[in-house]
Amino acid sequence: MMMRSGTASPLLPVTEARARLFALAVPVAAETLPLRDAAGRWAAADIVALRTQPSADLSAMDGYAIRFADLPGPLTLIGESAAGRPFPGTVGAGETVRIFTGAAMPAGADTVLVQEEAAREGDRVTLTGEGPRTLGRNIRRKGLDFSHGDTLVAKGERLTPARIAVAATGGLGALPVNRRLRVAIVATGDELVAPGIALGGDSLPESNGAMLAAMLADLPVEILDLGILPDRFDVTVAAFRRVDADILVTTGGASVGDHDLVRPALEAAGGSLDFWRIALRPGKPMMAGRLNQAVVLGLPGNPVSAFVTATLFLRPLIAAMSGALDPLPRFATAILGQDLPANDHREDYLRAETRDGLVFVAGLQDSSMLLTLARADCLIVRPANAPAIMAGDPVEILVIA
Secondary structure, X not given: OOOOOOOOOOOEOHHHHHHHHHHHOOOOOEEEEEHHHOOOOEEOOOEEOOOOEOOOOEEOOOEEEEOHHHOOOOEEEEEEEEOOEOOOOXXXXXXXXXXXXXXXXOEOOOEEEEHHHEEEEOOEEEEOOOOOOOOOOOEEOOOOOEOOOOEEEOOOOEOOHHHHHHHHHOOOOEEEEEOOEEEEEEEEOOOEEOOOOOOOOOOEEOOHHHHHHHHOXXXXXXXXXXXXXXXXXXXXXXXXXXXXXOEEEEXXXXXXXXXXXXXXXXXXXXXXXXXXXXXXXXXXXXXXXXXXXXXXXXXXXXXXXXXXXHHHHHHHHHHHHOOOOOOOOOOEEEEEOOOEOOOOOOEEEEEEEEEOOEEEEOOOOOOOOHHHHHHOOEEEEEOOOOOOEOOOOEEEEEEOO
């Protein structure tokens, strides 16, 4: 829906804001990539095994392939079976084949006698220990891991190293994935200069661009760095009209001051605003909308607020557009090391550290304090209107380091 820049919108709950943000998104197209290039993407379709693993009964130990009925022996050694070099014959009554871990069980054999419980002299093998107590011991059965036609990775699951490995073992050399997203990032503000540039007057190093790029480094995105826009309406509108991306992320300029130009510039460039201001601390002035084919996410200029909103909204948005089955952040539970007061109407994310198995809130939570964020390893989540809690109580956290 269109909202004029002068209209005061109510504070949206975080869950409702995220749902509306996701509703703006369009999933990206699928492509097929070589196995080694697919890591970190989300599967665009079920990945199905083209073979059975193991493809035959295999020995789980080094030892001797025997017929259980022939115990306690002695047994006559007639050959050897190694991984990739199976024994070509059949084990008959009173016979055995030397076998190694991962080697195919020879025909006729039904059990493996481990080498620690056997002695060999020439072609004679005798039992020295208890031996296998049941038929079929020490064998990995055909299909123990998976069978031809089994789903190895479901559509929407991320291709982790283990899932890459199981796909490779399943006989696949290329995988269906969703393409990389193009994410354009731009900062706004006359006071900002690029990091490392000598400062003068009230200048401030621009840190959000580098921070956001680092936050997205593990995701399948192409970062388009649009730099810093001055507080000029015409320049901002022109820059927005040139955007060619799946997601446009702005930092700063999304509030209601005379120099906050993102919202009016977005509309002047042909975009639309869906919502502005959320019931979140830090990060209340976040906004979302569309500009041509791009989802627009306007983050606060304050780096701590930008970090929290990027964690709760930008990363999940990228995952959702990339086809993730579960795009939301994963929360954990920790034990609180101190008392916390009741919360107000905004969902709160408190910078915190874990020490000796407990979690402690940083002493000062002012959203301007970036060093406090840098030293935090988690955010304590305080729901809107949450009651006071005491040291020793469980608390929900979002791990950030």
